[in-house]
Amino acid sequence: MGKMNKFLTGAVVLSSALLLAACGGSSDKKETKKDADGNIVMTVGQQTQPNSKLPKGDSYANNAYRRLIKKELGVDIKSAFEANGDDYTRQVSLAIASGDIPDVMAVSHDEMVELANNDLIADLSDVYKKYASDNIKDIYKSFDNVQIDSAKIDGKIMALPGTANDFGPNLVWFRQDWLDNLGIKLDPDGNHAITLDELESTAKAFKEKDAGGNGKTQGLALANYLTSDSHGSSGYTATAIFNSFGAYPKNYLKGDDGKLVYGSNTEQAKEGLTYVKHLFDEGLLDSQFGTRTYDDINAMMINGELGIIPGPWHISDWALVQAKTANPKATFTPYAIESKDGKVNGVSKPGVGGYVVVSKKFAHPEKVVSCKMKCIKK
CATH class of the missing domain: 3.40.190.10 (Periplasmic binding protein-like II)
Known part of the structure; x- marks a missing residue:
């Protein structure tokens, strides 16, 4: 957003x-x-x-x-x-x-x-x-x-x-028309949440099979600031990924001992960073990560180079609709990302x-x- x-x-x-x-x-x-x-x-x-x-x-x-x-x-x-x-x-x-x-x-x-x-x-x-x-x-x-x-x-x-x-947890929006074309079925239990394994395997399939059909299809592209402290500025970030590890970067939290903890400095945040590096090493994260601007990534989405779009619930109205305008056949389905114990995490903040x-x-x-x-x- x-x-x-x-x-x-x-x-x-x-x-x-x-x-x-x-x-x-x-x-x-x-x-x-x-x-x-x-x-x-x-x-x-x-x-x-x-x-x-x-x-x-x-x-x-x-x-x-x-x-x-x-x-x-x-x-x-x-x-x-x-x-x-x-x-x-x-x-x-x-x-x-x-x-x-x-x-x-x-x-x-x-x-x-x-x-x-x-x-x-x-x-x-x-x-x-x-x-x-x-x-x-x-x-x-x-x-x-x-x-x-x-x-x-x-x-x-x-x-x-x-x-x-x-606004609840951050979501990940998938090009449903690409999923259908490749015969990929997500969320078998129907709880509207997927695992990191499903995210990764789908990103790999989209890129390797060039789901966009333009020779430029990427698995994932993320803003170089990686996370947001709330739903604001969370479009094209890895916020949902970090949350699935129980990490809440850029937020101050109360630790088990009652003391203040900065969410970017936790072991869970390190796990999130390690996973993002894994995606980069596997070639699933845009090779130009770090230099792409937010507007660059938005243009990639509109041009059909991205089929996995992280963002808040209302990203469909102000961003995804641009892809729909450029390609009327484009449809998107949102999912939350669940943790290893099957929970969906997020940050609740004053409005x-x-x-x-x-x-x-x-x-x-x-x-x-x-x-x-x-x-x-x-």
Whole structure:
């Protein structure tokens, strides 16, 4: 998903906030930017997807959502930059480095902290208290305020956090049409989980028999950061493999002795690394592992070079659908990976998504924080 974590949470928070935005103004921190029609101009860092699913004629720059916001709230949303995946992260980094950030953008927790430390984003505490709707406050309360508390620095609310459910264990998606063509039947007990042996044997069959029919079929391709600490950024990772060994890299865990343990430094994590090396030594892991970017691997999946795709439950909507578009015959079936004792492991974490930050220079932060429904009622 990996790259969808920011996209989903940022889009949801931003759209909810703007659709419920305040009617009133605030004391300007600089001259308000307006377009030729007198609408307040709000620049955003726009996260995009290769397959946008927008109606014909619409674009990220001009779509029903932006037109509604302009009509109802007098806010003209303009993209300061548009980017997808790793490119979006790079654009955010460049904006932070230059000190010239958009009025609004979705960022990670670390990026939020960096922005706050550099005094580039607004303290939203008072704006949130005054303008946030009861509905949005109730949403945060339903999570025991985990998200809103995570957005605080020195007691100040420095961003609007996204919410996320517990997405369960990471999965591995197989090209079902390839399995059918090769006569491979997985999951004989029907529990929707497979073993590492089944994963390995299928990767070997796909590669040796060139299941993609293009002479480029790979067994597996994994992102060079290998694992994710949650469902976010878990697309194209070995997270499910490590979890099957009882390893939870990049997570802090409580050990049997009650002391804190870093999940990347456990014996189980070493077993996971050893197994990934085994896949590489056997030629089943992409020989260019380490240099392939996330976007490279995504392109390989679309082009029919990969038939085994690790990722969260919703990867089908924002990634696998691209392969389906390129090849209508492509179908995918997801499985969890079970441990030696037949269990499926995963990490359950509080539902904190990305963070929507507001530039300290933006004159109308209340337009980002929700307010009264009457602003959009006829």
